[in-house]
Amino acid sequence: MAGIDYKIPTVLSYEELMEKAFHRASKICKNGTNALDSRKKTALAKVTASGDIVTSTLGGYIKKFPRIDKEDDFFPQLIDIVIGVDRYKKALGAVNWCASRTEKLKNDALKDIRKTKDPEIIESLRRGFYGRLNSYVKRISDDLLFLQDAKNKFRKLPAVDPKLPTAVVAGFPNVGKSNLVTVMSTAEPEIAPYPFTTKGVIVGHIADEWRKYQIIDTPGLLDRTFEERNDIEKQAVLALRYLTDLMIFVIDPSETCGFPLELQEKLLSGIRGNFTDVPIIVAESKSDIFKTGGERICFSAQTGENMDVLTELIMKEMREIFRRKAVESEEVERCRKIPQ
Secondary structure, three states: OOEOOOOOOOOOOHHHHHHHHHHHHHOOOOOOOOHHHHHHHHHHHHHHHHHHHHHHHHHHHHHHOOOOOOOOOHHHHHHHHHOOHHHHHHHHHHHHHHHHHHHHHHHHHHHHHHHOOOHHHHHHHHHHHHHHHHHHHHHOHHHHHHHHHHHHHHOOOEOOOOOOOEEEEEOOOOOOHHHHHHHHOOOOOOOOOOOOOOOOOEEEEEEEOOEEEEEEEOOOOOOOOHHHOOHHHHHHHHHHHHHOOEEEEEEOOOOOOOOOHHHHHHHHHHHHHHOOOOOEEEEEOOOOOOOOOOOOEEOOOOOOOOHHHHHHHHHHHHHHHHHHHHHHHHHHHHHHHOOO
């Protein structure tokens, strides 16, 4: 599954950025009316070029990296887990500081070079500018490395559309969630017979005529408090908290997942208490291995047993959610048009 395309440019390291700036400047040679004029114009052009490369490059990072403002939402919370919002904001702040200082340093150096008529002072001012520019950029070297790593992580974040009705698949690790999502939707999660195969939120889509719905596979949930969970589990909790219009809770009655049925039922009970306003479809997986004979729908993603029945049940719920959201949207729009 492709992540969100933020169009973030490659973040250069401190060494790469300085090499780019100074290499460009080293090729500049300007002709003037005399030797002094040529040296002054060349120095001015070198300072301008190297300074502009640094400010424009850093400015591009500030512009292209997404802003994280709203806290009570899925993506800011997910980004805090995967990247670290405080460190992320600090890195962008440091880059912004360096860009501002570089621009001022450049303008001051240009002003001083224009004033002088001494060739030695001109060269001294240019070298001094280079040294201070290098010092500024070196101070944010760790921030640049952090942002390059953050860029790679942004690319892997799930492309969730908050406007689409969303079904979230939940349950203990290895109960068959990924198999279910794979068979039912466009998602292609990793499938393997060990816990925590799903290393992040995976998004797929299911369609009904002209409507499209979102179905999300979450990492396996363990019956612990949010603070006690690891980062993978926290992603699942966030997906449930902010994205769920419909929950599909998968139970493995065969217990081949490694978790007893009693513990799975306990987790389901806890989730029912925390998601009282969310419809929950409880489905028993691995019917090709074991069936309880109860009233819950049982299915096997391996053999296809009851997959069509489960899919239709999910689609029926999603259609109703779609209609309800459409009515709510119309009500909001109507209220906006009422004179205050």
